[in-house]
Amino acid sequence: MTQCRCDQTPVWGQLQAAFDTSGQAFDLRKAFAADAQRFAAFSQSAPHVFADLSKNLIDAGTEGLLLELARQTGLEAHRDAMFSGAAINTTEGRQVMHWLLRTPPHDPAMPTQSVHRHMAETLHEVQTTLGTMLAFAETVRADEAITDVVNIGIGGSDLGPQMAVLALDEFVSPGKRFHFVSNVDGHELAAVLRKVKPESTLFLVASKTFTTIETMTNAQSAKAWFEGQGGTDIARHFAALTTNVTAANAFGIRTTFGFWDWVGGRYSVWSVIGLPLAIAIGAQGFKEFLAGAHDMDEHFRVAPLAQNLPVRLGLLDVWYRNFHGFTSRSVAPYHSALKRYPAYLQQLEMESNGKRVDADGQALHYDTSPVIWGEPGTNGQHAYFQMLHQGTDVVPVELVAVKTPIHSLPGHHTLLLANVLAQAQALMLGKADVGGHKHFTGNRPSTFLLLDELSPASLGALIALQEHRVFVSGAVWGINSFDQWGVELGKVLAKDVEARLHSGNVAGLDASTAGLLTKLRA
Numbered sequence: 330m331t332q333c334r335c336d337q338t339p340v341w342g343q344l345q346a347a348f349d350t351s352g353q354a355f356d357l358r359k360a361f362a363a364d365a366q367r368f369a370a371f372s373q374s375a376p377h378v379f380a381d382l383s384k385n386l387i388d389a390g391t392e393g394l395l396l397e398l399a400r401q402t403g404l405e406a407h408r409d410a411m412f413s414g415a416a417i418n419t420t421e422g423r424q425v426m427h428w429l430l431r432t433p434p435h436d437p438a439m440p441t442q443s444v445h446r447h448m449a450e451t452l453h454e455v456q457t458t459l460g461t462m463l464a465f466a467e468t469v470r471a472d473e474a475i476t477d478v479v480n481i482g483i484g485g486s487d488l489g490p491q492m493a494v495l496a497l498d499e500f501v502s503p504g505k506r507f508h509f510v511s512n513v514d515g516h517e518l519a520a521v522l523r524k525v526k527p528e529s530t531l532f533l534v535a536s537k538t539f540t541t542i543e544t545m546t547n548a549q550s551a552k553a554w555f556e557g558q559g560g561t562d563i564a565r566h567f568a569a570l571t572t573n574v575t576a577a578n579a580f581g582i583r584t585t586f587g588f589w590d591w592v593g594g595r596y597s598v599w600s601v602i603g604l605p606l607a608i609a610i611g612a613q614g615f616k617e618f619l620a621g622a623h624d625m626d627e628h629f630r631v632a633p634l635a636q637n638l639p640v641r642l643g644l645l646d647v648w649y650r651n652f653h654g655f656t657s658r659s660v661a662p663y664h665s666a667l668k669r670y671p672a673y674l675q676q677l678e679m680e681s682n683g684k685r686v687d688a689d690g691q692a693l694h695y696d697t698s699p700v701i702w703g704e705p706g707t708n709g710q711h712a713y714f715q716m717l718h719q720g721t722d723v724v725p726v727e728l729v730a731v732k733t734p735i736h737s738l739p740g741h742h743t744l745l746l747a748n749v750l751a752q753a754q755a756l757m758l759g760k761a762d763v764g765g766h767k768h769f770t771g772n773r774p775s776t777f778l779l780l781d782e783l784s785p786a787s788l789g790a791l792i793a794l795q796e797h798r799v800f801v802s803g804a805v806w807g808i809n810s811f812d813q814w815g816v817e818l819g820k821v822l823a824k825d826v827e828a829r830l831h832s833g834n835v836a837g838l839d840a841s842t843a844g845l846l847t848k849l850r851a
C-alpha cells in the first residue's frame with residue numbers, strides 16, 4: 330500500500346497549529362494588501378485552463394505545509410501506481426485506468442519495457458474499440474433517416490455524456506436530436522417516446538454492468554414500445570454500451586460496444602459510454618475531447634507538485650474540509666451550456682470521496698467529501714447567492730468562465746464576464762454597513778477557472794482536472810475513491826419494498842415504512 334493516512338503524518342499537526350495561529354483569522358484583503366505578487370503566486374496555467382487560486386484563504390506557508398502533506402501521504406507514489414496500472418481500487422480488486430482511454434496510440438510516455446507489454450496490448454485494444462465506436466458514430470451521423478438518439482443509462486452512464494453533449498451543443502451538427510433517459514420514473518421515458526418515431530430513432534442502452542434496474546426497466550419499455558409501434562430492425566435501432574456484452578446479447582441487442590472493468594462508471598465518458606457525444610460532435614471532435622484530457626493527464630503526471638493544478642486544488646479541498654470545517658463547495662459555471670456540469674461533479678466527488686472508512690476499512694476521525702452543488706451563473710445569483718454572500722456558513726465557490734463566446738450577440742458576453750468577476754470581488758471584499766442587513770463580511774473564498782473557449786479539448790481538460798483533484802483529496806484522506814458500496818443497501822431494500830408494494834405484506838417493517846406503504850396501496 331503506497332498510501333499513508335493524513336492524520337498519521339507529522340505535518341498534520343503542523344497544519345492544525347498553522348490553522349490555529351494564522352489560518353483561522355486569515356484575511357484575503359490584508360493578504361492582497363501585503364503582497365503585490367499574490368495573484369502571480371496563486372495563479373497558474375495548466376493545459377487549456379488558467380486558474381486563479383489567489384482569492385482563497387491560503388498563504389505560501391500553508392500551501393507549503395499542504396504540499397508536504399501530499400509528500401508524506403505518498404500522493405506521488407499513489408498517482409504513479411494509478412498510471413502504472415496497479416490495482417489501486419483494492420476493495421474491488423481493479424485497476425484504475427480511465428486515463429488510458431485518452432492515451433494516444435503512439436504515446437512516447439508509454440513505457441516500452443517488457444513489464445509494460447501488457448499495458449501496450451491493452452492500449453491497442455482501447456484504440457481498436459475507439460476506432461470501431463467512432464466509425465459507428467460517423468455512420469449514424471451520415472444516416473439522415475436517424476433523427477433522434479435516445480441514451481438510456483443512469484449515473485456515470487448518463488451524467489458524463491449528457492453534460493458533454495449539452496456543453497458542446499455549438500459543435501453538434503444539425504439533423505440529430507439527443508435525449509437522455511435515466512430515471513426509472515416512467516414520466517421521463519414516456520415524454521421522450523411521445524416525441525420520437527421508431528423508424529428514425531436509435532436507442533443506446535448504456536450500462537457498465539447491464540444490471541442496473543432503472544436502465545434495464547427503461548430499456549425493456551423502450552424495446553416493447555419499439556416493437557409495439559411496428560419496429561422490427563432491433564440491430565439497427567438498439568445498441569448496447571457495456572462491459573457485459575453477454576447480458577446485452579441475452580437482452581436481445583446484437584449491436585454492442587464493450588469496455589473494461591477498470592473504467593469506473595463515473596469515469597466512463599471517455600469510453601464507449603461517450604458514444605452519444607461522438608455522434609453529436611463527430612469522430613474528430615471526440616478525439617479532441619480525449620486529447621484535451623490527455624494533456625491534463627500529462628500535467629498531473631509530471632508537473633512538480635507546487636505547479637500541479639489538480640494537486641493544488643485537491644489540497645485546498647483538504648484545507649477547507651478538515652481545518653476550516655467547510656461542508657460544501659458551490660460550483661458556478663458562467664456558461665449556460667455547462668448546465669449539467671454541477672450534477673456531473675456531484676457524482677464525481679461525492680460518489681468517489683463520500684467515505685467514512687480508509688482504504689483498509691478503518692473508521693476515519695476526520696471529514697471527507699464536501700457536498701457539491703450549484704447552477705450556472707448568472708442564474709444562481711438570483712437564487713442562492715444571497716446565502717453565499719450573507720449566510721452563516723462560508724461556502725468556497727468555484728467559478729468557471731470562458732474568454733471567447735461562440736455566439737455573436739453583442740454585449741452579452743461582456744456582461745456575463747463582468748458578473749463573474751464582480752461576484753468573486755463581492756465575495757472577497759464585502760461591504761461595511763452599520764445597519765446590519767446591508768453588511769457583507771466579505772473574506773469569502775473563490776477559485777476562478779478560465780478557459781479560452783468552451784471546445785471539445787478544453788472540456789476534456791476541465792473534466793480530467795476535476796477527476797484528478799478528486800484523486801488527490803481522496804489519496805490524502807487515505808480512502809478508496811474508486812468504489813461505491815454506499816449505493817448498494819438502497820438497491821437491495823428497493824427490491825424488497827417493490828415485492829411488498831405488490832403483496833401488501835408489511836410484516837417486520839418499521840412503522841413509518843409500513844404506514845406509507847399501506848397508504849400508497851389504499
Ligand code: F6P
Pocket residue numbers: 483484485486535536537538539540541544594595680813816
Ligand atoms: O448505483 C451507482 C452506480 O453503480 C454508479 O456508480 C454508476 O455510474 C451507475 O450506478 C450506473 O451503473 P451502470 O453503468 O452499471 O448501469
